[in-house]
Amino acid sequence: MSEVHLKDALETLKSTGVRITPQRHAILEFMIHSTTHPTADDIYRALEKTFPNMSVATVYNNLRVFKSAGLVKELTYGDSSSRFDFVTNDHYHVICNDCGKIVDFHYPGLDEVEHLASHVTGFQVDYHRLEIYGTCQQCSTKSAQAQ
Amino acid sequence: MSEVHLKDALETLKSTGVRITPQRHAILEFMIHSTTHPTADDIYRALEKTFPNMSVATVYNNLRVFKSAGLVKELTYGDSSSRFDFVTNDHYHVICNDCGKIVDFHYPGLDEVEHLASHVTGFQVDYHRLEIYGTCQQCSTKSAQAQ
């Protein structure tokens, strides 16, 4: 399955005239296999064994390339750095306020909200973004034990 | 109405043992009357006529104080700096991808989503966040004229 994603992603890039470099290949591969939602620095550090000379700028540059190709989404939460998410099918995120863990959560699209928003505000609505915040099981039990 | 908000806010602060300084008063007042969703720098620049010696740090410090008192919400979108929103009643935001304008949008709370998320992920869910993105009327007509 993730092999398919990688192939598809490479196809998409090729078709938009973007060169497939080893770094790009590795970044994509890492993001697809990653179950977390890594920051640019996470990616950089994960790949510095394989690419000792790779620059952070390369990571940022390519994340931007992937974003504009629609392969990757940028997630900006309260914390200092952005997180990046390989786009598979649409899903939302549930985020732990204690440890920052992000869990994917599937839910039928909220088309109704978009329609109403468009109607009320006069905007031409393109998409929406929804996140759910709380405490994950580990952190819940941990804080319960601490008492 | 906004007078009531200000009074309530000051009450809330007092009750948590936070001193009411002229700077805090002014920041709160500005945020309540502001229809936009200002950045820390917006606030700083708006008040530098009245408080020529005020430091940016004061703005940030107090926004943090207000946040922890539940008076203010921090909004982090893709762009570089956070925006701050005086909390009145719950609403969502519709954001223009062209000019960055933010319009408030009321919609009955999506309790169902929270419940489902809690059930599926095992999280103890506290709240959620929803934003709708698109193009506002002005920007739509502007780009239509440009063609």
Next chain:
DNA sequence: TACACTAATTATAACGATTATAATGTAAGA
């Protein structure tokens, strides 16, 4: 395969938002 052209990478500096620090000022109760 070799060449040439252009894009990608690297190293580094710059930038900008936010936070930390230390010194000074000030509100409020004894």
Next chain:
DNA sequence: TCTTACATTATAATCGTTATAATTAGTGTA
């Protein structure tokens, strides 16, 4: 009024991200 703790100020530091310029390396073509 005096004292104490909290706020503010000015400034430096931090950190994520972006810009720049030089070097390197894909890719289409001969």
